[in-house]
Amino acid sequence: MKGVKNMRQNKKKILLSLSIFLFLLLIMAVGYASFATQLRLSGSAEIIGAWDVRITNIEVVQASEGTNPGTPSFTNTSATFNAQLVKPKDEIIYRVTIQNLGSINAKLENVVFQTDEKTGSSAILYQTTSFANKLKAGEKTSFDVIVTYDENSKIPPTTKSKTITGIIEYVQE
Amino acid sequence: MKKQTVILLLFLLSTGILLLSSSTSLYQKIELLIGIVFLLVAFYYKNVHIIRFTRNKKDFIAIIFLVLLFHLSYFSLGFFVGFQTNPYNQNILGIIQNLLSSGLLIFSTEYLRSILIIKNQRNKPALFLSTLFLIIITIPYPFFTYSFSNKEMFFQFLLGTMLPFLMNHIYSSYLDYKTSSCISILFRLLEEVPLLLFPVLPFTNWYITGSIHLIKYLLLSMIFKYHSIKEFPFSHLPKKNSFILLLYAFVLIFATIFTSFMLGIFRYEPLAILSNSMYPTYQRGDVIVLKKLSSIEKRQLKEQEIIVFETSHQLVAHRIFKVVKQGNDIFYQTKGDNNNMPDNNFVKVQQIKGVYCFSLKYLGFPSIWLHDVLKEE
Numbered sequence: 083m084k085g086v087k088n089m090r091q092n093k094k095k096i097l098l099s100l101s102i103f104l105f106l107l108l109i110m111a112v113g114y115a116s117f118a119t120q121l122r123l124s125g126s127a128e129i130i131g132a133w134d135v136r137i138t139n140i141e142v143v144q145a146s147e148g149t150n151p152g153t154p155s156f157t158n159t160s161a162t163f164n165a166q167l168v169k170p171k172d173e174i175i176y177r178v179t180i181q182n183l184g185s186i187n188a189k190l191e192n193v194v195f196q197t198d199e200k201t202g203s204s205a206i207l208y209q210t211t212s213f214a215n216k217l218k219a220g221e222k223t224s225f226d227v228i229v230t231y232d233e234n235s236k237i238p239p240t241t242k243s244k245t246i247t248g249i250i251e252y253v254q255e
Numbered sequence: 256m257k258k259q260t261v262i263l264l265l266f267l268l269s270t271g272i273l274l275l276s277s278s279t280s281l282y283q284k285i286e287l288l289i290g291i292v293f294l295l296v297a298f299y300y301k302n303v304h305i306i307r308f309t310r311n312k313k314d315f316i317a318i319i320f321l322v323l324l325f326h327l328s329y330f331s332l333g334f335f336v337g338f339q340t341n342p343y344n345q346n347i348l349g350i351i352q353n354l355l356s357s358g359l360l361i362f363s364t365e366y367l368r369s370i371l372i373i374k375n376q377r378n379k380p381a382l383f384l385s386t387l388f389l390i391i392i393t394i395p396y397p398f399f400t401y402s403f404s405n406k407e408m409f410f411q412f413l414l415g416t417m418l419p420f421l422m423n424h425i426y427s428s429y430l431d432y433k434t435s436s437c438i439s440i441l442f443r444l445l446e447e448v449p450l451l452l453f454p455v456l457p458f459t460n461w462y463i464t465g466s467i468h469l470i471k472y473l474l475l476s477m478i479f480k481y482h483s484i485k486e487f488p489f490s491h492l493p494k495k496n497s498f499i500l501l502l503y504a505f506v507l508i509f510a511t512i513f514t515s516f517m518l519g520i521f522r523y524e525p526l527a528i529l530s531n532s533m534y535p536t537y538q539r540g541d542v543i544v545l546k547k548l549s550s551i552e553k554r555q556l557k558e559q560e561i562i563v564f565e566t567s568h569q570l571v572a573h574r575i576f577k578v579v580k581q582g583n584d585i586f587y588q589t590k591g592d593n594n595n596m597p598d599n600n601f602v603k604v605q606q607i608k609g610v611y612c613f614s615l616k617y618l619g620f621p622s623i624w625l626h627d628v629l630k631e632e
Contacts, residue, residue: 096499100506103473107510110414111517114462115527116626
Protein backbone atom coordinates (compact mmCIF):
# COMPACT_ATOMS: atom_id res chain seq x y z
CA MET A 83 0.00 0.00 0.00
CA LYS A 84 2.81 2.36 0.93
CA GLY A 85 4.59 1.58 -2.31
CA VAL A 86 1.49 2.39 -4.34
CA LYS A 87 1.03 5.66 -2.46
CA ASN A 88 4.67 6.63 -3.09
CA MET A 89 4.32 5.82 -6.74
CA ARG A 90 1.22 8.03 -7.00
CA GLN A 91 3.02 10.90 -5.29
CA ASN A 92 5.99 10.38 -7.52
CA LYS A 93 3.76 10.45 -10.58
CA LYS A 94 2.13 13.67 -9.41
CA LYS A 95 5.52 15.30 -8.94
CA ILE A 96 6.61 14.27 -12.39
CA LEU A 97 3.44 15.56 -13.98
CA LEU A 98 3.84 18.83 -12.09
CA SER A 99 7.45 19.25 -13.18
CA LEU A 100 6.54 18.45 -16.78
CA SER A 101 3.71 20.98 -16.66
CA ILE A 102 6.07 23.65 -15.30
CA PHE A 103 8.53 22.79 -18.03
CA LEU A 104 5.91 23.10 -20.77
CA PHE A 105 4.60 26.32 -19.27
CA LEU A 106 8.08 27.89 -19.27
CA LEU A 107 8.66 26.70 -22.80
CA LEU A 108 5.38 28.25 -23.88
CA ILE A 109 6.14 31.56 -22.17
CA MET A 110 9.45 31.72 -23.96
CA ALA A 111 7.85 30.93 -27.30
CA VAL A 112 5.20 33.60 -26.73
CA GLY A 113 7.89 36.11 -25.83
CA TYR A 114 10.00 35.18 -28.81
CA ALA A 115 7.05 35.48 -31.16
CA SER A 116 6.11 38.86 -29.75
CA PHE A 117 9.59 40.28 -30.37
CA ALA A 118 10.34 38.55 -33.61
CA THR A 119 7.15 39.16 -35.51
CA GLN A 120 6.26 42.78 -35.33
CA LEU A 121 3.94 42.59 -38.21
CA ARG A 122 2.81 45.79 -39.67
CA LEU A 123 0.07 47.71 -38.91
CA SER A 124 -0.44 48.57 -42.46
CA GLY A 125 -2.23 51.74 -43.23
CA SER A 126 -1.50 54.07 -46.04
CA ALA A 127 0.43 57.20 -46.55
CA GLU A 128 -2.46 59.60 -46.52
CA ILE A 129 -5.70 60.22 -44.76
CA ILE A 130 -7.81 57.53 -46.22
CA GLY A 131 -9.19 54.51 -46.09
CA ALA A 132 -10.95 51.46 -46.51
CA TRP A 133 -10.05 50.32 -43.13
CA ASP A 134 -11.43 53.18 -42.60
CA VAL A 135 -10.05 56.50 -41.45
CA ARG A 136 -11.14 59.39 -43.59
CA ILE A 137 -11.88 63.08 -43.79
CA THR A 138 -15.53 63.55 -43.07
CA ASN A 139 -15.88 67.29 -43.08
CA ILE A 140 -14.30 70.66 -43.69
CA GLU A 141 -16.02 73.82 -42.63
CA VAL A 142 -15.34 77.49 -42.16
CA VAL A 143 -15.45 78.34 -38.49
CA GLN A 144 -14.29 81.94 -38.68
CA ALA A 145 -13.71 84.52 -41.45
CA SER A 146 -12.78 88.18 -41.14
CA GLU A 147 -15.10 90.70 -42.69
CA GLY A 148 -14.58 91.19 -46.40
CA THR A 149 -12.75 87.93 -46.90
CA ASN A 150 -14.02 85.13 -49.09
CA PRO A 151 -13.51 81.65 -47.67
CA GLY A 152 -14.99 80.05 -50.79
CA THR A 153 -16.65 76.68 -50.60
CA PRO A 154 -14.21 74.17 -49.13
CA SER A 155 -14.54 70.62 -50.32
CA PHE A 156 -13.23 67.26 -49.34
CA THR A 157 -12.88 63.71 -50.48
CA ASN A 158 -12.04 60.75 -48.30
CA THR A 159 -8.38 61.53 -48.63
CA SER A 160 -8.06 65.24 -49.26
CA ALA A 161 -9.48 68.58 -48.25
CA THR A 162 -9.36 71.65 -50.45
CA PHE A 163 -10.05 75.29 -49.74
CA ASN A 164 -9.41 78.55 -51.52
CA ALA A 165 -9.13 81.49 -49.17
CA GLN A 166 -9.22 85.05 -50.49
CA LEU A 167 -7.81 87.59 -48.09
CA VAL A 168 -8.04 91.32 -48.68
CA LYS A 169 -5.96 93.23 -46.18
CA PRO A 170 -3.39 92.64 -43.42
CA LYS A 171 -4.76 90.94 -40.29
CA ASP A 172 -7.48 89.16 -42.30
CA GLU A 173 -7.98 85.62 -41.05
CA ILE A 174 -9.96 82.57 -42.06
CA ILE A 175 -10.15 79.40 -40.02
CA TYR A 176 -11.06 76.06 -41.61
CA ARG A 177 -11.87 73.08 -39.46
CA VAL A 178 -11.13 69.65 -40.89
CA THR A 179 -12.69 66.59 -39.30
CA ILE A 180 -11.17 63.14 -39.55
CA GLN A 181 -13.20 60.18 -38.44
CA ASN A 182 -12.45 56.54 -37.94
CA LEU A 183 -15.38 54.82 -39.56
CA GLY A 184 -13.75 51.43 -39.56
CA SER A 185 -13.74 48.80 -36.90
CA ILE A 186 -10.05 49.05 -36.18
CA ASN A 187 -8.40 51.47 -33.79
CA ALA A 188 -5.97 53.84 -35.43
CA LYS A 189 -2.99 55.77 -34.22
CA LEU A 190 -1.28 58.80 -35.68
CA GLU A 191 2.00 57.80 -37.27
CA ASN A 192 3.10 60.95 -39.02
CA VAL A 193 2.01 64.54 -39.66
CA VAL A 194 3.77 66.86 -42.10
CA PHE A 195 2.51 70.24 -43.24
CA GLN A 196 4.46 72.05 -45.92
CA THR A 197 3.96 75.42 -47.56
CA ASP A 198 5.64 76.63 -50.73
CA GLU A 199 7.82 79.25 -49.13
CA LYS A 200 9.92 79.75 -52.26
CA THR A 201 7.22 80.58 -54.76
CA GLY A 202 4.32 81.42 -52.49
CA SER A 203 3.43 84.81 -51.06
CA SER A 204 5.29 85.72 -47.93
CA ALA A 205 2.27 87.73 -46.80
CA ILE A 206 0.15 84.62 -46.34
CA LEU A 207 0.72 82.70 -43.12
CA TYR A 208 -0.54 79.26 -42.20
CA GLN A 209 -0.97 77.71 -38.79
CA THR A 210 -2.41 74.35 -37.85
CA THR A 211 -3.63 73.06 -34.54
CA SER A 212 -2.90 69.62 -33.17
CA PHE A 213 -5.29 66.70 -33.11
CA ALA A 214 -5.79 63.29 -31.54
CA ASN A 215 -2.93 60.83 -31.54
CA LYS A 216 -5.27 57.91 -31.23
CA LEU A 217 -8.52 57.42 -33.02
CA LYS A 218 -10.51 54.52 -31.79
CA ALA A 219 -13.12 52.95 -34.00
CA GLY A 220 -15.99 55.38 -34.39
CA GLU A 221 -14.14 58.36 -32.90
CA LYS A 222 -13.43 61.58 -34.70
CA THR A 223 -10.99 64.40 -34.32
CA SER A 224 -10.66 67.88 -35.78
CA PHE A 225 -7.88 70.26 -36.52
CA ASP A 226 -7.92 73.88 -37.65
CA VAL A 227 -6.01 75.42 -40.49
CA ILE A 228 -5.66 79.14 -39.84
CA VAL A 229 -4.89 81.33 -42.84
CA THR A 230 -3.74 84.86 -42.03
CA TYR A 231 -2.74 87.93 -44.00
CA ASP A 232 0.50 89.00 -42.30
CA GLU A 233 -0.15 92.26 -40.45
CA ASN A 234 3.49 93.26 -40.85
CA SER A 235 3.29 93.01 -44.59
CA LYS A 236 2.89 96.60 -45.74
CA ILE A 237 3.89 96.37 -49.39
CA PRO A 238 1.29 94.63 -51.54
CA PRO A 239 2.70 91.22 -52.43
CA THR A 240 3.58 90.49 -56.02
CA THR A 241 2.57 86.87 -55.62
CA LYS A 242 -0.91 86.57 -54.26
CA SER A 243 -1.29 82.91 -53.52
CA LYS A 244 0.30 80.23 -51.40
CA THR A 245 -0.53 76.55 -51.06
CA ILE A 246 -0.34 74.27 -48.08
CA THR A 247 -0.01 70.52 -48.33
CA GLY A 248 -0.54 68.24 -45.40
CA ILE A 249 0.16 64.55 -45.09
CA ILE A 250 -1.50 62.94 -42.12
CA GLU A 251 -0.71 59.30 -41.70
CA TYR A 252 -2.84 57.11 -39.51
CA VAL A 253 -2.01 53.49 -39.10
CA GLN A 254 -3.77 50.67 -37.39
CA GLU A 255 -3.08 50.63 -33.73
CA MET B 256 49.28 16.68 5.89
CA LYS B 257 45.58 16.19 5.74
CA LYS B 258 43.84 15.98 2.36
CA GLN B 259 41.66 18.97 3.24
CA THR B 260 44.67 21.14 3.97
CA VAL B 261 46.31 20.23 0.65
CA ILE B 262 43.13 21.17 -1.21
CA LEU B 263 42.83 24.44 0.66
CA LEU B 264 46.46 25.37 0.01
CA LEU B 265 46.23 24.55 -3.70
CA PHE B 266 43.04 26.53 -3.95
CA LEU B 267 44.48 29.56 -2.18
CA LEU B 268 47.62 29.44 -4.30
CA SER B 269 45.68 29.35 -7.58
CA THR B 270 43.25 32.05 -6.55
CA GLY B 271 46.11 34.19 -5.24
CA ILE B 272 47.83 34.03 -8.63
CA LEU B 273 44.61 34.89 -10.40
CA LEU B 274 43.78 37.73 -8.03
CA LEU B 275 47.22 39.27 -8.56
CA SER B 276 47.05 38.88 -12.33
CA SER B 277 46.32 42.20 -14.03
CA SER B 278 44.33 40.47 -16.75
CA THR B 279 41.80 39.08 -14.30
CA SER B 280 38.64 41.12 -14.55
CA LEU B 281 36.94 42.67 -11.57
CA TYR B 282 34.03 40.24 -11.89
CA GLN B 283 36.39 37.26 -11.95
CA LYS B 284 38.17 38.60 -8.88
CA ILE B 285 34.88 38.97 -7.03
CA GLU B 286 33.92 35.43 -8.04
CA LEU B 287 37.23 34.09 -6.80
CA LEU B 288 36.86 35.89 -3.49
CA ILE B 289 33.41 34.36 -3.15
CA GLY B 290 35.05 31.00 -3.89
CA ILE B 291 37.55 31.52 -1.09
CA VAL B 292 34.76 32.37 1.34
CA PHE B 293 32.87 29.25 0.24
CA LEU B 294 35.86 27.05 0.77
CA LEU B 295 36.64 28.52 4.17
CA VAL B 296 33.06 28.00 5.27
CA ALA B 297 33.26 24.45 4.00
CA PHE B 298 36.48 23.83 5.88
CA TYR B 299 34.90 25.07 9.04
CA TYR B 300 33.07 21.74 8.98
CA LYS B 301 36.34 19.87 8.64
CA ASN B 302 34.99 16.77 10.25
CA VAL B 303 32.66 16.03 7.37
CA HIS B 304 33.62 13.84 4.52
CA ILE B 305 34.84 16.19 1.78
CA ILE B 306 33.87 14.88 -1.58
CA ARG B 307 31.50 12.01 -1.95
CA PHE B 308 32.45 9.75 -4.82
CA THR B 309 29.76 7.67 -6.33
CA ARG B 310 30.52 4.04 -6.88
CA ASN B 311 27.84 3.70 -9.46
CA LYS B 312 29.39 3.86 -12.91
CA LYS B 313 25.97 4.49 -14.38
CA ASP B 314 25.99 7.96 -12.82
CA PHE B 315 29.16 8.87 -14.65
CA ILE B 316 27.99 7.39 -17.92
CA ALA B 317 24.65 9.15 -17.64
CA ILE B 318 26.17 12.54 -16.94
CA ILE B 319 28.79 12.24 -19.68
CA PHE B 320 26.14 11.12 -22.15
CA LEU B 321 23.90 14.00 -21.20
CA VAL B 322 26.57 16.69 -21.46
CA LEU B 323 27.85 15.29 -24.76
CA LEU B 324 24.33 15.34 -26.15
CA PHE B 325 23.91 18.92 -24.95
CA HIS B 326 27.11 20.11 -26.60
CA LEU B 327 26.34 18.21 -29.78
CA SER B 328 22.90 19.82 -30.05
CA TYR B 329 24.20 23.22 -29.01
CA PHE B 330 27.00 23.32 -31.55
CA SER B 331 24.84 21.78 -34.28
CA LEU B 332 22.54 24.74 -33.85
CA GLY B 333 25.33 26.88 -35.28
CA PHE B 334 24.73 25.32 -38.71
CA PHE B 335 21.24 26.81 -38.66
CA VAL B 336 21.73 30.09 -36.82
CA GLY B 337 25.39 30.76 -37.70
CA PHE B 338 28.56 30.90 -35.64
CA GLN B 339 30.27 33.72 -33.83
CA THR B 340 33.77 34.09 -32.49
CA ASN B 341 34.03 32.90 -28.92
CA PRO B 342 34.09 36.01 -26.75
CA TYR B 343 36.36 34.33 -24.19
CA ASN B 344 40.08 34.86 -24.46
CA GLN B 345 41.55 32.23 -26.79
CA ASN B 346 45.24 32.73 -25.98
CA ILE B 347 46.86 29.88 -24.06
CA LEU B 348 47.30 32.04 -20.98
CA GLY B 349 43.77 33.37 -21.30
CA ILE B 350 42.35 29.87 -21.60
CA ILE B 351 44.31 28.71 -18.54
CA GLN B 352 43.15 31.74 -16.60
CA ASN B 353 39.52 31.19 -17.56
CA LEU B 354 39.70 27.48 -16.79
CA LEU B 355 41.26 28.12 -13.41
CA SER B 356 38.83 30.87 -12.62
CA SER B 357 35.65 28.97 -13.51
CA GLY B 358 37.03 25.67 -12.26
CA LEU B 359 37.81 27.10 -8.85
CA LEU B 360 34.43 28.76 -8.57
CA ILE B 361 32.61 25.59 -9.60
CA PHE B 362 34.66 23.52 -7.22
CA SER B 363 34.16 25.83 -4.24
CA THR B 364 30.43 26.27 -4.91
CA GLU B 365 29.78 22.57 -5.31
CA TYR B 366 31.96 21.78 -2.36
CA LEU B 367 29.97 24.12 -0.16
CA ARG B 368 26.74 22.72 -1.59
CA SER B 369 27.86 19.23 -0.73
CA ILE B 370 28.75 20.26 2.83
CA LEU B 371 25.40 21.96 3.29
CA ILE B 372 23.53 18.92 2.04
CA ILE B 373 25.44 16.51 4.27
CA LYS B 374 25.39 18.81 7.27
CA ASN B 375 21.64 19.07 7.01
CA GLN B 376 21.37 15.31 6.86
CA ARG B 377 19.88 15.37 3.39
CA ASN B 378 16.87 17.20 4.70
CA LYS B 379 14.67 18.50 1.83
CA PRO B 380 13.73 21.95 3.24
CA ALA B 381 17.38 22.49 4.13
CA LEU B 382 18.31 21.45 0.60
CA PHE B 383 15.93 24.10 -0.72
CA LEU B 384 17.37 26.78 1.60
CA SER B 385 20.94 25.85 0.74
CA THR B 386 20.19 26.12 -2.96
CA LEU B 387 18.50 29.47 -2.41
CA PHE B 388 21.51 30.68 -0.44
CA LEU B 389 23.91 29.66 -3.21
CA ILE B 390 21.66 31.28 -5.82
CA ILE B 391 21.68 34.58 -3.95
CA ILE B 392 25.43 34.52 -3.41
CA THR B 393 26.33 33.66 -6.99
CA ILE B 394 23.66 35.69 -8.76
CA PRO B 395 24.93 36.90 -12.17
CA TYR B 396 26.47 40.34 -11.94
CA PRO B 397 24.50 41.74 -14.89
CA PHE B 398 21.53 41.42 -12.57
CA PHE B 399 22.84 44.43 -10.66
CA THR B 400 24.13 46.44 -13.56
CA TYR B 401 21.34 45.78 -16.03
CA SER B 402 19.02 48.58 -17.04
CA PHE B 403 15.55 47.30 -16.35
CA SER B 404 13.78 50.39 -17.64
CA ASN B 405 13.22 48.51 -20.86
CA LYS B 406 10.62 45.84 -20.11
CA GLU B 407 11.47 43.90 -23.23
CA MET B 408 15.13 43.62 -22.23
CA PHE B 409 14.15 42.62 -18.72
CA PHE B 410 11.95 39.83 -20.02
CA GLN B 411 14.76 38.53 -22.20
CA PHE B 412 17.27 38.73 -19.37
CA LEU B 413 14.88 36.87 -17.09
CA LEU B 414 14.35 33.95 -19.45
CA GLY B 415 17.65 33.92 -21.32
CA THR B 416 20.04 34.43 -18.40
CA MET B 417 18.31 34.04 -15.06
CA LEU B 418 16.28 30.93 -15.92
CA PRO B 419 19.34 28.85 -17.02
CA PHE B 420 21.20 30.13 -13.95
CA LEU B 421 18.40 29.05 -11.60
CA MET B 422 17.99 25.70 -13.35
CA ASN B 423 21.71 25.14 -13.07
CA HIS B 424 21.62 25.55 -9.31
CA ILE B 425 18.46 23.52 -8.85
CA TYR B 426 19.84 20.61 -10.85
CA SER B 427 23.25 20.77 -9.21
CA SER B 428 21.52 20.39 -5.86
CA TYR B 429 19.34 17.65 -7.28
CA LEU B 430 22.37 15.76 -8.58
CA ASP B 431 24.25 16.22 -5.36
CA TYR B 432 21.26 15.00 -3.39
CA LYS B 433 20.47 12.07 -5.70
CA THR B 434 23.99 10.92 -6.47
CA SER B 435 27.11 12.62 -5.15
CA SER B 436 28.99 15.91 -5.05
CA CYS B 437 31.48 14.45 -7.48
CA ILE B 438 28.76 14.09 -10.10
CA SER B 439 27.53 17.66 -9.65
CA ILE B 440 31.10 18.98 -10.01
CA LEU B 441 31.66 16.83 -13.08
CA PHE B 442 28.37 17.96 -14.57
CA ARG B 443 29.20 21.65 -14.20
CA LEU B 444 32.78 21.30 -15.39
CA LEU B 445 31.84 19.29 -18.46
CA GLU B 446 29.07 21.73 -19.19
CA GLU B 447 31.08 24.93 -18.91
CA VAL B 448 34.65 24.10 -19.89
CA PRO B 449 34.03 23.36 -23.61
CA LEU B 450 32.37 26.74 -23.94
CA LEU B 451 35.64 28.34 -22.90
CA LEU B 452 37.73 26.26 -25.28
CA PHE B 453 35.96 26.30 -28.62
CA PRO B 454 37.06 29.13 -30.91
CA VAL B 455 33.53 29.60 -32.21
CA LEU B 456 30.12 29.39 -30.59
CA PRO B 457 26.66 29.29 -32.14
CA PHE B 458 25.14 32.68 -32.72
CA THR B 459 22.40 32.25 -30.19
CA ASN B 460 19.82 34.60 -28.78
CA TRP B 461 18.02 34.60 -25.45
CA TYR B 462 15.31 32.25 -26.74
CA ILE B 463 17.76 29.61 -27.96
CA THR B 464 19.76 29.81 -24.73
CA GLY B 465 16.68 29.57 -22.53
CA SER B 466 15.07 26.74 -24.50
CA ILE B 467 18.16 24.60 -24.84
CA HIS B 468 18.82 24.83 -21.13
CA LEU B 469 15.23 23.92 -20.33
CA ILE B 470 15.39 20.91 -22.62
CA LYS B 471 18.76 19.89 -21.21
CA TYR B 472 17.44 19.91 -17.66
CA LEU B 473 14.38 17.95 -18.66
CA LEU B 474 16.63 15.35 -20.23
CA LEU B 475 18.76 15.31 -17.10
CA SER B 476 15.68 14.82 -14.98
CA MET B 477 14.49 12.02 -17.25
CA ILE B 478 17.83 10.22 -17.22
CA PHE B 479 18.13 10.34 -13.46
CA LYS B 480 14.51 9.43 -12.98
CA TYR B 481 15.09 6.41 -15.17
CA HIS B 482 18.37 5.82 -13.44
CA SER B 483 16.74 5.80 -10.03
CA ILE B 484 14.34 3.13 -11.18
CA LYS B 485 17.47 1.08 -11.84
CA GLU B 486 15.85 -1.18 -14.36
CA PHE B 487 17.06 -1.58 -17.86
CA PRO B 488 16.04 -1.76 -20.63
CA PHE B 489 12.62 -0.17 -21.07
CA SER B 490 10.93 -3.46 -21.83
CA HIS B 491 11.72 -4.72 -18.33
CA LEU B 492 10.13 -1.78 -16.60
CA PRO B 493 6.81 -2.09 -14.85
CA LYS B 494 4.04 -0.58 -16.97
CA LYS B 495 3.57 2.46 -14.73
CA ASN B 496 7.23 3.40 -14.89
CA SER B 497 7.48 2.89 -18.60
CA PHE B 498 4.48 5.19 -18.97
CA ILE B 499 6.36 7.95 -17.11
CA LEU B 500 9.40 7.47 -19.28
CA LEU B 501 7.32 7.53 -22.42
CA LEU B 502 5.71 10.71 -21.19
CA TYR B 503 9.14 12.25 -20.62
CA ALA B 504 10.27 11.16 -24.05
CA PHE B 505 7.14 12.55 -25.66
CA VAL B 506 7.51 15.93 -23.93
CA LEU B 507 11.19 16.04 -24.86
CA ILE B 508 10.54 15.33 -28.52
CA PHE B 509 7.66 17.79 -28.58
CA ALA B 510 9.78 20.50 -26.91
CA THR B 511 12.64 20.00 -29.36
CA ILE B 512 10.41 20.08 -32.44
CA PHE B 513 8.38 23.01 -31.11
CA THR B 514 11.47 25.10 -30.33
CA SER B 515 13.02 24.31 -33.70
CA PHE B 516 9.76 25.30 -35.40
CA MET B 517 9.64 28.60 -33.49
CA LEU B 518 13.24 29.32 -34.40
CA GLY B 519 12.52 28.78 -38.09
CA ILE B 520 14.90 25.87 -38.44
CA PHE B 521 12.39 24.00 -40.56
CA ARG B 522 11.09 25.21 -43.92
CA TYR B 523 7.88 26.32 -42.25
CA GLU B 524 7.81 29.12 -39.69
CA PRO B 525 5.06 30.74 -37.60
CA LEU B 526 4.34 34.45 -37.33
CA ALA B 527 1.93 36.25 -35.05
CA ILE B 528 -0.22 38.88 -36.73
CA LEU B 529 -0.41 42.28 -35.09
CA SER B 530 -2.58 44.12 -37.57
CA ASN B 531 -5.86 43.82 -39.36
CA SER B 532 -4.52 44.93 -42.71
CA MET B 533 -5.23 41.51 -44.25
CA TYR B 534 -8.68 41.07 -42.81
CA PRO B 535 -10.67 38.87 -43.60
CA THR B 536 -7.95 36.48 -44.84
CA TYR B 537 -6.41 36.65 -41.40
CA GLN B 538 -6.53 39.19 -38.65
CA ARG B 539 -4.90 40.51 -35.51
CA GLY B 540 -4.32 37.64 -33.11
CA ASP B 541 -3.99 34.93 -35.75
CA VAL B 542 -0.82 32.99 -36.37
CA ILE B 543 0.18 32.44 -39.96
CA VAL B 544 2.54 29.76 -41.13
CA LEU B 545 4.86 30.76 -43.92
CA LYS B 546 6.92 28.60 -46.22
CA LYS B 547 10.47 29.75 -46.88
CA LEU B 548 11.40 30.11 -50.53
CA SER B 549 14.55 29.54 -52.54
CA SER B 550 16.00 32.48 -54.50
CA ILE B 551 14.54 31.05 -57.70
CA GLU B 552 11.09 30.62 -56.16
CA LYS B 553 11.18 34.21 -54.92
CA ARG B 554 11.45 35.41 -58.52
CA GLN B 555 8.53 33.30 -59.68
CA LEU B 556 5.80 34.66 -57.44
CA LYS B 557 2.52 35.65 -58.98
CA GLU B 558 -0.14 38.25 -58.31
CA GLN B 559 -2.58 37.38 -55.51
CA GLU B 560 -0.03 35.33 -53.60
CA ILE B 561 0.60 36.50 -50.04
CA ILE B 562 4.24 37.10 -49.23
CA VAL B 563 6.03 37.81 -45.97
CA PHE B 564 8.80 40.35 -46.37
CA GLU B 565 11.12 42.34 -44.17
CA THR B 566 11.18 46.09 -44.03
CA SER B 567 13.70 48.07 -42.02
CA HIS B 568 12.10 47.29 -38.68
CA GLN B 569 9.31 44.81 -39.14
CA LEU B 570 7.81 41.93 -41.05
CA VAL B 571 4.86 42.45 -43.34
CA ALA B 572 2.56 39.82 -44.78
CA HIS B 573 0.62 41.32 -47.68
CA ARG B 574 -0.80 40.17 -50.99
CA ILE B 575 1.05 40.78 -54.24
CA PHE B 576 -0.87 43.42 -56.12
CA LYS B 577 1.39 43.82 -59.08
CA VAL B 578 4.58 42.24 -60.39
CA VAL B 579 6.96 44.75 -61.98
CA LYS B 580 9.87 43.62 -64.14
CA GLN B 581 12.72 46.00 -64.90
CA GLY B 582 15.36 44.24 -66.94
CA ASN B 583 16.57 41.39 -64.78
CA ASP B 584 15.14 42.86 -61.61
CA ILE B 585 11.75 41.90 -60.24
CA PHE B 586 9.78 44.03 -57.81
CA TYR B 587 6.49 43.28 -56.14
CA GLN B 588 3.89 45.85 -55.27
CA THR B 589 1.87 44.66 -52.29
CA LYS B 590 -1.40 45.58 -50.68
CA GLY B 591 -3.27 44.58 -47.55
CA ASP B 592 -6.70 43.10 -48.35
CA ASN B 593 -8.21 45.52 -45.88
CA ASN B 594 -6.38 48.57 -47.23
CA ASN B 595 -7.73 50.63 -50.06
CA MET B 596 -4.32 51.53 -51.39
CA PRO B 597 -1.22 49.53 -52.25
CA ASP B 598 1.79 49.81 -49.99
CA ASN B 599 4.12 52.70 -50.67
CA ASN B 600 7.32 50.85 -51.41
CA PHE B 601 7.99 48.08 -53.86
CA VAL B 602 9.32 44.84 -52.39
CA LYS B 603 12.67 43.56 -53.63
CA VAL B 604 13.29 39.83 -54.00
CA GLN B 605 15.95 40.03 -51.27
CA GLN B 606 13.37 41.29 -48.77
CA ILE B 607 11.10 38.27 -49.17
CA LYS B 608 11.13 35.75 -46.39
CA GLY B 609 8.46 33.35 -47.55
CA VAL B 610 4.98 32.76 -48.79
CA TYR B 611 1.83 32.41 -46.72
CA CYS B 612 0.54 28.86 -46.29
CA PHE B 613 -2.28 28.94 -43.78
CA SER B 614 -3.43 30.71 -40.65
CA LEU B 615 -4.41 29.51 -37.19
CA LYS B 616 -7.09 31.54 -35.47
CA TYR B 617 -6.39 33.42 -32.22
CA LEU B 618 -3.17 31.56 -31.39
CA GLY B 619 -1.14 34.74 -31.62
CA PHE B 620 -3.06 36.69 -28.99
CA PRO B 621 -0.74 35.82 -26.07
CA SER B 622 2.20 37.17 -28.07
CA ILE B 623 0.29 40.31 -28.94
CA TRP B 624 -0.75 40.94 -25.35
CA LEU B 625 2.79 40.43 -24.20
CA HIS B 626 4.03 42.69 -26.98
CA ASP B 627 1.60 45.41 -25.92
CA VAL B 628 2.55 45.11 -22.24
CA LEU B 629 6.28 45.14 -22.89
CA LYS B 630 6.09 48.01 -25.34
CA GLU B 631 4.08 50.17 -22.97
CA GLU B 632 5.92 53.27 -21.82
